[in-house]
Amino acid sequence: MLNFNYLIPTEILFGKEQISNLESKIEDYNRILFAWGGGSIKKNGIYEKVIDSLKNKTYFELSGIKPNPRLSSVKKGIRICTEDDVDFILAVGGGSVIDCSKAIAAGVYYPDDVWDLFMRKATVEKALPIGTILTLAATASEINASAVINNEETQQKLSITSNLLRPKFSILDPTYTMTVPRAHTAAGVVDIMSHVFEQYFDTTKGTYLQDRLAEGILKTCIKYGPIVLENPDDYEARANVMWAGSLALSGLLSFGKKGDFATHKIEHEVSAIYDLTHGIGMAILFPNWMKYVMHENIDKFVEFAHNVWDIPNMGEKKDIANLGIQKTREFFSSLDMPTTFFQVNISYEKYEEMATKAVYFGEIGSFKKLKKEDVLEILKLSL
């Protein structure tokens, strides 16, 4: 186990009607940027409840934040915060709205182009406080320190991480996820499982505890993923998936480990160009990453197959490992996720460009360090 600093200071208000606590959570702030995405929060009544809680505040709205959130939205938000002297950002939506809000929070105090922070030319020194109301179980942005932004001009999708960006509070009401469309619910489940994979498939020795916790979160997704698609209004299923989503990338599974995240970096290059839903990209790519790297540590994949998919520990290790990967693919398919880029109209034309950009900052991953040619191979397997 590696040394680590555990710090998860975000307060999570979890459960039905927790929005009733919003007013007390923002009582110290006066000028608020209310950031949100499309029209769904107007349909399900969250918008009205938020406006009601903001009645004694001066607030400004930034709406229309899209999935794969654009740098242009970030810059627009920074402009509002600077001109209107905003002291708090309230992000209402899924990971995209929260990520965009985090980037705004950091950009307000950065004197030059906010994209510098993503290009690693500067680090976050100060940020506006943010709070969130989550409407989609997927990214864990509601509890973690990271944000991913899409620069539509350069077609780059890059991330920043700073403890200053952890939300002060996040309201997680599982009923808010009941109206999420089926395909996005499924993509969210895949996203959560992908986050676990990125931390589970790791070469750090002596992380038995973290790995058992990881398997617990995977089992939760496997149990409740089909149920939330079948019965979107099943509260217990929505609650388990939502809390699993937060814990999966809160830090809990990675403290004391290196983590991999190569597959995330590859997917970001795909969705930066094709504006693909992140979870769909992960569903296509992850089983192929698994196949490509499994021989680096076959025992880990045997453990995965046995502990997560109940595959008996009998026969050749590589067969057990392959069965585990196959089960993963079948599970994603059972959630109606595509298995190839072909199915989502992505062909090989930009593979070269994507692979080049994926290793822009150097080799990626740690389970197996991937060079450009490795990335190309994984992309080809995913065609």
Added chain:
Amino acid sequence: MLNFNYLIPTEILFGKEQISNLESKIEDYNRILFAWGGGSIKKNGIYEKVIDSLKNKTYFELSGIKPNPRLSSVKKGIRICTEDDVDFILAVGGGSVIDCSKAIAAGVYYPDDVWDLFMRKATVEKALPIGTILTLAATASEINASAVINNEETQQKLSITSNLLRPKFSILDPTYTMTVPRAHTAAGVVDIMSHVFEQYFDTTKGTYLQDRLAEGILKTCIKYGPIVLENPDDYEARANVMWAGSLALSGLLSFGKKGDFATHKIEHEVSAIYDLTHGIGMAILFPNWMKYVMHENIDKFVEFAHNVWDIPNMGEKKDIANLGIQKTREFFSSLDMPTTFFQVNISYEKYEEMATKAVYFGEIGSFKKLKKEDVLEILKLSL
């Protein structure tokens, strides 16, 4: 799943030589109470390192804090803090030193007898900040909001809980636990498992995720418990047990659940009178509590037997459940824990008194609500 507020703001500095960060963590404080227990920290060099980090501070020592920490130590600490204008408490030791420090932290700002807080006559409104350096994996006091104190005059052992009592930081260096005597190491493992049981055996519906995480922590104790006894210097084993100990009672397993804790309350009455090591009391009592309550929800015990002890799901439920309980007892015995009060020279004379005191504030537990006569039965089973 019940509604819950997740907030674990304690920063954990985990790993080798994390004590090198102590100075920076206390830089905002000037007048420090350095609380510790017996002589072990002088033998293993921690004492000197702490003193070195305090070299630019004014500090006061409160030493000799005993297991089952006494109210008299708490009062002594409060006196020092008040007279010497202390602004921070540094607790160096196991759960007893930390619990005593928390009680002092709360008592400093309470104008009357600090025991009132334990008797539920008043609540904690303000507390001194505390930090900890942990030397024993067991209680999770280093990350949670509770403290248990023994009133030696009234022979009562009671607890307080307040988020104000969560440490600002805790330094967890697994090497510090390598010199813990064998019996205390074993009692610590039992204590950790007992904390998981108190949260795992619960009647709240829809807590699948929490229960899988709980099983992960139990498996970690089952794997590494024997190893830390066999090879006290095994870093990975010590690290897994230490981090399991913190997570077990951090809140992670109980958010969204009711929790039981009846067995803890019973054990507190035993150790209040007999000054027994808490983990030993738990090892004796818990399998008997399990037997006494299992028919309240036999499926939960079948799940436990199957998921934790790998007992096949075949045959009568009650037989599977009993096998799981038997395995638990055998595991405790394999750690050289006693199985009866008789073995630790406790007879039935004070059972009546203990049972009466255990239900002082009303029925205890939630898996099965226990009245005085139920407590008596469990004590009799443990004779």
